[in-house]
Amino acid sequence: MTKVLxxxxxxxxxxxxxxxxxxxxxxxxxxxxxxxxxxHDFEWGTDVSVENIQQGFTHCFQxxxxxxxxxxxxxxxxxxxxxxxxxxxxxxxxxVVDYWAQDSA
Amino acid sequence: MTKVLxxxxxxxxxxxxxxxxxxxxxxxxxxxxxxxxxxHDFEWGTDVSVENIQQGFTHCFQxxxxxxxxxxxxxxxxxxxxxxxxxxxxxxxxxVVDYWAQDSA
Numbered sequence: 001m002t003k004v005l006x007x008x009x010x011x012x013x014x015x016x017x018x019x020x021x022x023x024x025x026x027x028x029x030x031x032x033x034x035x036x037x038x039x040h041d042f043e044w045g046t047d048v049s050v051e052n053i054q055q056g057f058t059h060c061f062q063x064x065x066x067x068x069x070x071x072x073x074x075x076x077x078x079x080x081x082x083x084x085x086x087x088x089x090x091x092x093x094x095x096v097v098d099y100w101a102q103d104s105a
Numbered sequence: 106m107t108k109v110l111x112x113x114x115x116x117x118x119x120x121x122x123x124x125x126x127x128x129x130x131x132x133x134x135x136x137x138x139x140x141x142x143x144x145h146d147f148e149w150g151t152d153v154s155v156e157n158i159q160q161g162f163t164h165c166f167q168x169x170x171x172x173x174x175x176x177x178x179x180x181x182x183x184x185x186x187x188x189x190x191x192x193x194x195x196x197x198x199x200x201v202v203d204y205w206a207q208d209s210a
Contacts, residue, residue: 006150008113008165010202027210045111045204048173051180055200060113062206068153075156095160095200097115099150101167105132 003100004040005065007074010057010095017090022059028086029061035079038070039063056093071098108205109145110170112179115162115200122195127164133191134166140184143175144168161198176203 013022026044033042041064047054065071074080118127131149138147146169152159170176179185 005153006148006165006167007154010200023210030208030210043111043206043208044210045207047202047204048110049112049201049203050177051201053199054202057200057202060111060202060204062111072155094158095115095162096154096156097152097159097162097165098154099152099165101148102150103135103148105128105135105149 003066005068005071005098006101007063007065007071007098008096009061009063010093011059011061011087011091012056012093013058013090014092021090025087025090026059028083032063032074032079032083036074036077038065038073038077040066040070057095108171110173110176110203111206112168112170112176112203113201114166114168115198116164116166116192117161117197118163118195119197126195130192130195131164133188137168137179137184137188141179141182143170143178143182145171145175162200 030042030044033039042062044059044061047058047060065074135147135149138144147167149164149166152163152165168179170179
């Protein structure tokens with residue numbers, strides 16, 4: 001198993017934000033992988049869980065890095081900061097966890 | 106990109122639960138991939154994020170399925186139910202989101 005650092009980001013959006021607004025945020029987030037070399041992998045999707053314990057979150061993004069140094073370069077990167085400007089007016093809740101992926105206990 | 110359904114599970118544990126208790130939960134969760142054929146992939150890790158918006162969560166688990174039918178077989182599976190019994194006394198917070206992984210907006 002390749003040693004990878006997962007950066008899991010959950011969002012919910014304001015009731016006042018339109019589908020187009022939210023699509024713009026997703027597009028801007030997805031585009032970061034073209035702007036920030038340290039992003040090793042990116043994926044996202046909208047919640048389709050059936051247990052009803054998503055705690056209000058509707059969108060999940062998974063950014064994968066190969067080192068904490070790469071994650072630390074990503075966070076203050078100008079393109080990431082610009083994304084934050086796009087996001088901010090529409091953001092309701094946010095949650096972020098990072099973990100080094102292991103396959104066994 | 107293979108079409109995969111991610112099942113992201115976040116836990117925090119009770120203050121009264123010991124490191125051994127928590128290790129037991131992680132071990133039981135990791136062992137589900139040996140007991141439930143529908144699990145396509147499994148990984149986990151403890152939070153090492155630096156943004157301080159993990160909202161109290163300390164552990165992240167990622168279970169990957171190839172279909173909603175497989176996820177729907179997993180949820181009520183006896184081995185998953187037994188894991189729930191191991192987890193319950195130690196669980197503080199839980200959050201689950203599922204999403205179909207996409208690589209662009």
